[in-house]
Amino acid sequence: MFLALKEIKHEKLRYGLIILMIFLISYLIFMLSSLAVGLASENTQAIDSWSAKKIVLNKNSNISLSQSILTKKDLKDDDIGKNEAYIGQVAVVVKSKNRPSVSAQFLGIKKDQFIYKDQVLVAGKRGKGKTEITVDSSLRDKGYRLGDKISLNGSARKYKIVGFVNNAKINIAPIIYGSFATWRKLRMVAPNVAAAAIVSKNANYKYNYKDAKTYPIATFINKLPGYTAQNMTFGLMIGFLFVISLIIIAVFLYILTMQKMHNLAVMRAQGIPSKTLVGATVSQSIILVVVGVIIALILMWVTAAVLPAAVPMSFTTTIMIAGTLGMLVMGIIGSLIPIRSILKVDPAKAIGE
Amino acid sequence: MAVIELKDVEKIYGKGDAQVEALKDINFEADKSELVLIMGPSGAGKSTFLTIAGSLQKPTSGQVIINREDISKFSDKKRNSLRLNEIGFILQAYNLVPYLTVHDQFVLVDKVKKEDNLSKEDLDKLLEDLGITKLVKKYPNELSGGQQQRVAIARALYANPAILLADEPTASLDTQNVEEVGKLFKKLAKEREKAILIVTHDPRLEKYADHIYEMMDGKMSQKK
Numbered sequence: 262m263f264l265a266l267k268e269i270k271h272e273k274l275r276y277g278l279i280i281l282m283i284f285l286i287s288y289l290i291f292m293l294s295s296l297a298v299g300l301a302s303e304n305t306q307a308i309d310s311w312s313a314k315k316i317v318l319n320k321n322s323n324i325s326l327s328q329s330i331l332t333k334k335d336l337k338d339d340d341i342g343k344n345e346a347y348i349g350q351v352a353v354v355v356k357s358k359n360r361p362s363v364s365a366q367f368l369g370i371k372k373d374q375f376i377y378k379d380q381v382l383v384a385g386k387r388g389k390g391k392t393e394i395t396v397d398s399s400l401r402d403k404g405y406r407l408g409d410k411i412s413l414n415g416s417a418r419k420y421k422i423v424g425f426v427n428n429a430k431i432n433i434a435p436i437i438y439g440s441f442a443t444w445r446k447l448r449m450v451a452p453n454v455a456a457a458a459i460v461s462k463n464a465n466y467k468y469n470y471k472d473a474k475t476y477p478i479a480t481f482i483n484k485l486p487g488y489t490a491q492n493m494t495f496g497l498m499i500g501f502l503f504v505i506s507l508i509i510i511a512v513f514l515y516i517l518t519m520q521k522m523h524n525l526a527v528m529r530a531q532g533i534p535s536k537t538l539v540g541a542t543v544s545q546s547i548i549l550v551v552v553g554v555i556i557a558l559i560l561m562w563v564t565a566a567v568l569p570a571a572v573p574m575s576f577t578t579t580i581m582i583a584g585t586l587g588m589l590v591m592g593i594i595g596s597l598i599p600i601r602s603i604l605k606v607d608p609a610k611a612i613g614e
Numbered sequence: 615m616a617v618i619e620l621k622d623v624e625k626i627y628g629k630g631d632a633q634v635e636a637l638k639d640i641n642f643e644a645d646k647s648e649l650v651l652i653m654g655p656s657g658a659g660k661s662t663f664l665t666i667a668g669s670l671q672k673p674t675s676g677q678v679i680i681n682r683e684d685i686s687k688f689s690d691k692k693r694n695s696l697r698l699n700e701i702g703f704i705l706q707a708y709n710l711v712p713y714l715t716v717h718d719q720f721v722l723v724d725k726v727k728k729e730d731n732l733s734k735e736d737l738d739k740l741l742e743d744l745g746i747t748k749l750v751k752k753y754p755n756e757l758s759g760g761q762q763q764r765v766a767i768a769r770a771l772y773a774n775p776a777i778l779l780a781d782e783p784t785a786s787l788d789t790q791n792v793e794e795v796g797k798l799f800k801k802l803a804k805e806r807e808k809a810i811l812i813v814t815h816d817p818r819l820e821k822y823a824d825h826i827y828e829m830m831d832g833k834m835s836q837k838k
């Protein structure tokens with residue numbers, strides 16, 4: 262630690278530059294991770310808030326809610342208890358005077374089933390009848406208010422916002438909760454259609470009959486349009502950033518070590534144990550990473566404070582801790598490469614050159 | 615009683631045709647309070663002799679006895695601690711850690727060797743003797759060659775070694791400084807009872823030496 266700190270203090274510019282790079286990379290890692298988690302959660306928020314474990318869809322729907330239709334015949338024998346709920350889904354455009362248009366997902370739900378009952382209202386009340394709806398609270402950020410009358414897909418009939426709900430997003434779109442009758446009308450389904458899907462909180466729920474088939478919720482989420490591709494892209498970018506930081510730390514420390522080879526030989530000749538010299542390099546690497554990451558965390562904190570709520574980022578402690586640990590691991594691995602050279606220093610080289 | 619003794623030491627570099635016999639049948643000893651010069655032309659084996667006497671490398675054959683212990687079979691770790699405790703090196707250049715102030719050069723020794731270093735008073739006196747008391751806050755690159763040399767001497771003495779080894783310590787000094795360093799070494803040998811071995815081309819140091827050895831093609835002969 263002594264040598265490590267003294268050297269950093271004496272070579273402020275060199276070490277300052279490497280800290281700058283580590284800071285920039287960790288900031289980028291934190292931002293991308295927050296964005297990845299934020300976007301992922303906007304895909305699955307509603308599903309998570311329902312604590313859904315299983316979903317029953319039409320087996321020919323390619324596990325897609327928007328393609329799924331279950332007829333009364335398919336659902337002839339279904340067993341709907343307090344853990345199950347019908348849903349009917351259709352993509353809609355929300356319009357209202359003096360408000361921006363919003364693309365949303367309309368979900369028809371039934372009043373006696375858990376999704377309706379479990380709505381987490383942040384304002385207003387649950388909808389009753391055919392024309393009352395509750396909507397995701399993100400619409401409030403866009404200027405919508407309780408009592409607003411809106412049209413769905415240009416419908417002549419107006420629907421009235423009576424409540425705002427938290428965590429009501431699916432596939433990055435806000436949810437409009439309304440009645441099944443409205444769903445039938447918007448989706449223009451045949452009279453024999455009962456629902457688009459059944460959602461269950463029971464992990465052991467199973468209903469396979471005719472075209473109805475039960476899927477684990479994870480299977481359904483991974484099939485959400487763009488979900489898997491998006492997560493893989495983010496994963497790859499974040500992974501690359503870790504690798505880049507590893508390379509930067511390793512190369513930097515290696516070059517520095519090479520430059521002071523003669524000096525290391527002299528210290529070894531003077532009897533300074535190699536573990537002291539190795540310790541200095543490892544602690545330097547840790548100091549660089551810790552300082553860089555702390556600056557990045559401070560900037561993240563500022564970023565989180567000034568960023569508008571509409572940006573889909575979630576700044577979770579888990580991300581910050583995981584990112585910090587990841588960078589530390591990279592720093593330690595990065596310092597292993599110069600260590601090999603330090604251990605091989607020949608003290609006899611200190612003399613006669 | 616000899617502090618350092620080499621018996622029938624040979625050192626061969628390389629293998630086969632590229633083989634160089636750098637040291638041949640060396641027998642040497644130095645006692646405490648003795649100042650010994652090792653002289654000779656380039657390539658004679660002086661530096662090789664110094665690295666082996668200083669336990670920086672092992673001889674190909676023969677014995678190196680320091681404080682009555684044969685160190686030629688010591689592990690790397692034991693040789694390392696022997697160097698830390700018993701041997702002080704004064705090298706031609708770069709012998710100070712560039713990113714440590716003069717003061718911190720001594721702190722570094724304290725960090726790795728907890729006992730038996732010079733006391734605060736002894737160090738102050740030594741710095742005074744060397745005329746470098748005012749330089750303790752400076753970095754090596756802020757010092758002149760002669761000042762660096764004297765700091766290196768203080769650094770080597772700080773761990774209180776029995777033996778001091780110097781490689782061309784006067785190479786970058788003018789005549790006046792050479793005389794000063796010669797006197798200083800003589801004084802250190804007598805007052806601090808060190809055995810001091812100096813490898814040098816510099817005939818100006820001869821008058822301070824108790825013994826002078828001449829090296830030629832790996833062989834050593836005593837001149838004084």
Ligand SMILES: Nc1ncnc2c1ncn2[C@@H]1O[C@H](COP(=O)(O)OP(=O)(O)OP(=O)(O)O)[C@@H](O)[C@H]1O
Nearest residue numbers: 613627628634636655656657658659660661662663
């Ligand atoms: N590491 C090494 N590998 C191979 N040969 C070496 C090595 N070190 C020294 N030699 C050879 O051993 C011989 C003695 O070298 P040494 O460095 O001891 O000479 P020197 O007396 O110190 O010379 P100088 O006055 O030029 O410093 C030379 O022939 C040299 O080429």
Ligand SMILES: [Mg+2]
Nearest residue numbers: 613660661662
């Ligand atoms: Mg030499």
